Amino acid sequence: MDKQGFTTGIVHGDRIAGTEHGGVRQPIHTSVQYGFERVEDLIGVFQGTKKGGFNYARQGTPTTAALERKITQLEDGVGTICFGTGMAAITATFLTLLLAGDHLVSSKYVFGNTNSLFGTLKTLGVEVTTVDACDASQVKSAIRPNTRMLFVETIANPGTQIPDLQGIGEVCRERGFAYVVDNTITSPALFKPKAVGASLVINSLTKTVAGHGAALGGAVTDTGLLDWGGYPNIADDYRRSASKEQGLLQIRKKGLRDMGAALSSEQAHSIAMGAETLVLRVKQSSDNALALARFLEGHEAIGKVFYPGLKSHPQYEIAQALFKGASWLLSFELLNAERMIDVVNALKLPIKATGLADTRTLIIPVAPTIFFEAGADTRRAMGISDGLLRLSAGIEDIDDLIADFEQALKRAA
Numbered sequence: 001m002d003k004q005g006f007t008t009g010i011v012h013g014d015r016i017a018g019t020e021h022g023g024v025r026q027p028i029h030t031s032v033q034y035g036f037e038r039v040e041d042l043i044g045v046f047q048g049t050k051k052g053g054f055n056y057a058r059q060g061t062p063t064t065a066a067l068e069r070k071i072t073q074l075e076d077g078v079g080t081i082c083f084g085t086g087m088a089a090i091t092a093t094f095l096t097l098l099l100a101g102d103h104l105v106s107s108k109y110v111f112g113n114t115n116s117l118f119g120t121l122k123t124l125g126v127e128v129t130t131v132d133a134c135d136a137s138q139v140k141s142a143i144r145p146n147t148r149m150l151f152v153e154t155i156a157n158p159g160t161q162i163p164d165l166q167g168i169g170e171v172c173r174e175r176g177f178a179y180v181v182d183n184t185i186t187s188p189a190l191f192k193p194k195a196v197g198a199s200l201v202i203n204s205l206t207k208t209v210a211g212h213g214a215a216l217g218g219a220v221t222d223t224g225l226l227d228w229g230g231y232p233n234i235a236d237d238y239r240r241s242a243s244k245e246q247g248l249l250q251i252r253k254k255g256l257r258d259m260g261a262a263l264s265s266e267q268a269h270s271i272a273m274g275a276e277t278l279v280l281r282v283k284q285s286s287d288n289a290l291a292l293a294r295f296l297e298g299h300e301a302i303g304k305v306f307y308p309g310l311k312s313h314p315q316y317e318i319a320q321a322l323f324k325g326a327s328w329l330l331s332f333e334l335l336n337a338e339r340m341i342d343v344v345n346a347l348k349l350p351i352k353a354t355g356l357a358d359t360r361t362l363i364i365p366v367a368p369t370i371f372f373e374a375g376a377d378t379r380r381a382m383g384i385s386d387g388l389l390r391l392s393a394g395i396e397d398i399d400d401l402i403a404d405f406e407q408a409l410k411r412a413a
C-alpha cells in the first residue's frame, strides 16, 4: 500500500498486518507459553532463525509485538522493544549499551527518575556528565575519549527547555555515538527524533501515546541511523546478526529478557487503544496549553510562564522549526508563593495529581513534590522556584479551563 498518513496508519495497522477472524485490532494474547507442532520450530524461535515466533511472554507476545510494530511505524524506525514502564526502557537501554568505564553525556534537564538512575550508573562504574544541552558547545566540551552515548529529552519537564537537538545530532553522527532521545513529551505526533539523527528513541507510552492514564508502558525504537557494527559494546553473540539489528537485539536479550521488566498483553492492548486517538488528543491538549499559557502570561498574579509556544520562550524558534506543536506541558510561577496552596485548592477542574499527558488537566506544585527529594540546591540550580506549578493540559473545553483559572487566581493576592 502507498505511504499513508500518520493516523490512517495507526488505526488500520493491526488489520493490515493480519488478525484472526478479521478482527480489526489485535486480540489480547494471554498465553505465557507458545507451543509448536514440530520441535524444529521451537528450536528456531530460540535461535532466532524462525522470525516472528514466540516462546515465553517475558520476551514478547503477539499483542506486545503488534504494539511494537505500531510504535516503529509512528517513529519511522526499523524496530521497537516495549517494556513494562518508560523507566524500564531507559534502564535497559543504558545498562545494555554502556559498560563500566564508559562515559555518558546527558542534558541536565531530564526526568527526575532518569536523573536518579544516573546515580546508579555511577555506582556501576559508568561516568555521567550532565550539561546544559540547549548549548551544543557545552555538550561538545563534555566529550571524552570514552564517551559512548548522548542523552536528551525533547522538551524537559517541568522547565520546558529544548536541547539543541539538531546540533547534538551532528556531533553524534561525526563521532559514532549512540544518540538517545526521550520523545515522551512531544511523542511522534509532534516530532520524530529520527529527523535530527537520533539512534534510539524512548517513549514512556504511559504518557502521550496511551493518553488515558490507565496503563504503564515504555518503548525503545531503533531509527536505523546508527551502524551498530561500529559501536563498541555489542557482545560477540549478537555480532553474528546483521549490523543494523545488533543494538536492539542486545537490548531485547540482555535488557528485556534478562532484566525482566516485560509489558503485559493487557497493558499493551490498552496502550494501543489510546494510541488510536494520539493526534486528535495532542492537537486539542496542545491548543489548550497554548491558550492557557497566553492567558497566564498576561495575568498579574503570574511571573514567568514556561511554554515553548510562547515567543518569550528561549527555544521558541527551535520549537517552531522542529515540532508540529509545543505540546501539552507548561509550567508557571505564582508571584506570591505563599498563596500557592489556596490557589491550587480553589481550582475545580485540574486534578491535583502527578502524571502527565492525561485527557484530564493535571496540576502539581513542583518544589514540594517531584523535586522535593532533589533538595533546595538542585532546585535552585535547575531554576525551580517555590511558586512553580506544572500543568499537563488535558482535552477539556478551553473556556472552562480559563474560567476556572480566572476564579482561582483571585486568591493569589
Ligand SMILES: *Cc1c(COP(=O)(O)O)cnc(C)c1O
Pocket: 085, 086, 087, 088, 111, 114, 153, 157, 182, 184, 185, 204, 205, 206, 207, 216, 217, 218, 356
Ligand atoms: C514519565 C516519564 C518517564 C518514565 O516513564 P514511566 O512510564 O512512568 O516509567 C521517562 N521520561 C519522561 C520524559 C517522562 O515524562
